[in-house]
Amino acid sequence: MPSEPSTAARLVIASRESRLALWQAEHVRQRLREAHPQLTIDILGMTTRGDRILDRPLAAIGGKGLFIKELELAMVEGSADLAVHSMKDMPMEMPEGFLLAAISPRENPCDAFVANRFATLDELPTGAVVGTSSLRREAVLRANHPRLVVRSLRGNLDTRLRKLDAGEYDAIILAAAGLLRLGLAHRIRSLLTPEQSLPAPGQGVLGIEVRAARGDVCALVAALDDADSARCVRAERAFSRALGGSCQVPLAAHAVLDQGMLWLRGFVALPDGSRMIRGELRGEADAGEAIGQELAQMLRERGADTILAALAGSR
Numbered sequence: 001m002p003s004e005p006s007t008a009a010r011l012v013i014a015s016r017e018s019r020l021a022l023w024q025a026e027h028v029r030q031r032l033r034e035a036h037p038q039l040t041i042d043i044l045g046m047t048t049r050g051d052r053i054l055d056r057p058l059a060a061i062g063g064k065g066l067f068i069k070e071l072e073l074a075m076v077e078g079s080a081d082l083a084v085h086s087m088k089d090m091p092m093e094m095p096e097g098f099l100l101a102a103i104s105p106r107e108n109p110c111d112a113f114v115a116n117r118f119a120t121l122d123e124l125p126t127g128a129v130v131g132t133s134s135l136r137r138e139a140v141l142r143a144n145h146p147r148l149v150v151r152s153l154r155g156n157l158d159t160r161l162r163k164l165d166a167g168e169y170d171a172i173i174l175a176a177a178g179l180l181r182l183g184l185a186h187r188i189r190s191l192l193t194p195e196q197s198l199p200a201p202g203q204g205v206l207g208i209e210v211r212a213a214r215g216d217v218c219a220l221v222a223a224l225d226d227a228d229s230a231r232c233v234r235a236e237r238a239f240s241r242a243l244g245g246s247c248q249v250p251l252a253a254h255a256v257l258d259q260g261m262l263w264l265r266g267f268v269a270l271p272d273g274s275r276m277i278r279g280e281l282r283g284e285a286d287a288g289e290a291i292g293q294e295l296a297q298m299l300r301e302r303g304a305d306t307i308l309a310a311l312a313g314s315r
Helices: 021-037 069-078 135-144 157-165 176-181 215-224 225-244 288-313
Strands: 012-018 040-046 083-088 098-103 111-114 129-132 149-152 172-177 188-193 205-212 253-257 260-268 278-285
Touching: 012 021, 021 040, 021 157, 021 188, 021 205, 021 215, 021 288, 040 069, 040 098, 069 205, 098 215, 098 225, 111 176, 129 135, 129 157, 135 149, 135 260, 157 172, 172 176, 176 215, 176 253, 205 215, 205 288, 225 253, 225 260, 253 288, 260 288, 278 288
Parallel strands: 012 040, 012 083, 129 149, 129 172
Antiparallel strands: 083 205, 098 205, 111 172, 111 188, 253 260, 260 278
C-alpha cells in the first residue's frame, strides 16, 4: 500500500439505493471531500438481491451478504472504487480480495422501540405483534417478553415504518442509528439499553470496503478511520466469527472502551429464547481480536456448542 494518497481525481462510491444507504454514502462522500478537496466523488446507486427479495426472512435466503455482492462486483468490474456498508450487515468473513479500509465513529448502537400507541415494550398488551428482521432481537424478545407475538419484518427502514403505520404491527424494533441518521429521532419511543437488548456486532458503525489491490483508494479513505471504534468492532467481529456468526445465528456482541480497557459482552441463543449463553471479558484496548476469540471460547465452554449444533441441525 502506498504511503502517500493517490493523485486520482475521481472516486465512485457504490451504494444500495435505500434512503438510509444513500445517506451513508453521502456522509462518506462529504467526509472524503473535507479530507481531499481535490477529489470529485460520485455515488453509484444499485439494487441488490437482498433488496429485491422481501417475502422471506433474511436468514432463509442467504443472509446479509445478499446486500453487498452486487456492490463488490461493481468494484471488481471497475465501475466503483469503494462501497459503504452498515457494519452490522457485513459478513464476518471478508471475501477474498476485499478489505475494510476504514471504520467510522459509532452512532448510538442501541436498539430502538418504535410504536404509535405504546411507549415501551412493557406497555404492550399480551398478544401484541412486534416486528423484527433479526434473529438476535427475536431471541431477546421471546426470552424476556414471551407474552408478545414476534413476526418477521423485511424491507428498508421507510418500508418498515409504513408497515407499522398501516397497523400490520403494534411495534417494531429497529437500530437507533438509522433513525437518528435520517432525522427520525421522533419515531423512537424508547431506547433498549445493552442490558435489555445487547446490540449486534458493528451496530451503529459504517465500514468502507475496498478491493485489497487498490492501495491508492485505501490511502485516501484512511483519513476516515476512527481508531477507537475500530478497536471495538474488531473485538465484536472476532467474537462473532469464532462462533460462526451469521443471519442464521442469534448472536450479539458489543464492546466499549472503559478507562483504557476494552470491555466486550456477548451472547449466543436459540431463536425461541429458550436458551441464551452470555459472557463478558475485559482486556487491553489493542487486543480486541484476542479478546473476542477468548470470549467465544468461554461461551463454548459454557455450552454454546450445543446451541450452535442445534442451529446447524435446523437449517
